[in-house]
Amino acid sequence: MPVLPEIDAAKSDLTAIFRDLHANPEIGFEEVRTSGIVAEKLRDFGFDEVHENIARTGVVGILRGKGAGNRRIGLRADMDALPINETSGLDYASQNSGRMHACGHDGHTTMLLGAARYLAESRNFDGTAVFIFQPAEEGLGGARGMIADGLFQRFPVDEVYGMHNQPNGQPNRAMICKGAAMAGASFFDIAVTGKGSHAAMPQQSRDALVVASALVGQFQTILGRNMPALDQAVLSVTQIHAGSAYNVVPETAQIAGTIRFFKPEVRDLMQIRMREICEGFAVAYGMRIDVTFNEIFDVLLNDDSLADEWVAAAADVVGADNVTDDSPPFTGSEDFADMLQIVPGAYGNLGHAGTVPLHNPGFVLDPEILPVGASIYARLIERRLPLGNAA
Known part of the structure; x- marks a missing residue:
């Protein structure tokens, strides 16, 4: 199964969202415009519930499937930019001096919105999908802030998944490390x-x-x-x-x-x-x-069996030959680790064109991965909450 056709058909819309977010970056706990766009999109998609102002600028969307299952799966994207002056030369480069999406969080947000749109239209799953749009990942404690605001008490989930882009020059190469994956x-x-x-x-x-x-x-x-x-x-x-x-x-x-x-x-x-x-x-x-x-x-610890589920969802989209579950541990850090301290889950990486590293003023995220990442998120929900298997 390649990129989901419905998501591929929305590629131009996803690219427009991504370009807009990239041109208007906001750093941690200042993502007022970004979170407003996210909440508006979720409402436009027909989400059952949209909750704002969690840890100041976080957003959570609740989407119920066709079936009446009790299981709940979480998907998380981060929204914040970095305090960097952009030098990429893109025609949609940052318009905010000293602010830049140099880590791909604009892409993460867009991919999760792409999955949200598709799943809201199809609702081809049993149970509930919980969409978590997190502020302030870049060392400011956004995950801990959402948890302190009762994230998993108010919106409990059985599993939670996240994903990061990697500018490794290997487009659509999906990678995950089991166990201790990030420092x-x-x-x-x-x-x-x-x-x-x-x-x-x-x-x-x-x-x-x-x-x-x-x-x-x-x-x-x-x-x-x-x-x-x-x-x-x-x-x-x-x-x-x-x-x-x-x-x-x-x-x-x-x-x-x-x-x-x-x-x-x-x-x-x-x-x-x-x-x-x-x-x-x-x-x-x-x-x-x-x-x-x-x-x-915290150290980011991927659950072995749920890492296998992430691999299976990614393989549905990019093919089994383009997925590996033995990626080496990464010395970068990620505050999704705080969520995994409470709820089991997995965090993978998706390669894309370009090799300018993350956190570099010339970094460019290849928008071709937007429908790919959105499809992986959507397949996670459809696989983990299959119709006809309500619990």
Whole structure:
């Protein structure tokens, strides 16, 4: 079974929605326009219920099938953009300065809307489909916000599925990893406080910038000398801020970054070693170093059997030869993991043309995958809630 004909017939409409969302990106918890469009579309499609303002800008749509089954399946898409200035050169490039859909969430939203339209017209399933449009996936806790707002108490589901695009130059190649599929993530902030001085007399200082720079290098020894060789982990310093003038040795410096891990004990080891290194530098250089960790993402754990269901739905659309269930774990993180901590499910990836990476100002999502992803979502509902098998 290729792309569902009804969805393929709506391809131009899906492309128009996608282009509009791409041209008008909104970052986390600011997706007012985006969520308004989603809610309006769901109502236009004839959804039984549309709920707005969940975790501020989240939307949930409820669609009941022809049958009277009690089972409920959730489908989730994220809606937020990134604080990036777009350089793609597209004729529908971002019109919002400093905002860009550089991770494909505009495509995720469009694909789920495509499935919503098709399923609302056909209702060829037993039970209930729950469409979750989530805000603020990019490190701002949108999934946790929806959960705190009672997502799964108000709209319970037996299973939940999500999907991400991958610019790997392999169009319509569907991939999933069973078990630990995406890394957990902690963000860290480190404040170094020394003693400032005139730059011409640095002997009078306790140079926070020198210590901060040394810490960046020392942190990299954790992976090479403390981590078990077979455990995957990442430690990246992504920010360092210090100083305000050419002739002043700065009194303070700030370091920030992220660690990624697939086991909680690996996270704990990295955090312990970072604290110990900072404590040692503080004593050695006679200054204060404060370390703060924020737990942002859980490890994303795909249920093995439900990963098989995602594979089967994808194979219906792209063919079994274009689907793999042994994709390697990915060190990127995804807050759909928080939903999978509560409800079993699976999260797969769909390849598309182009190889400019995600989170790059020149990233382009190939709109050819829109009906493909929409069809996979639709087949998940039809497969998991088949007519004539009401529970």
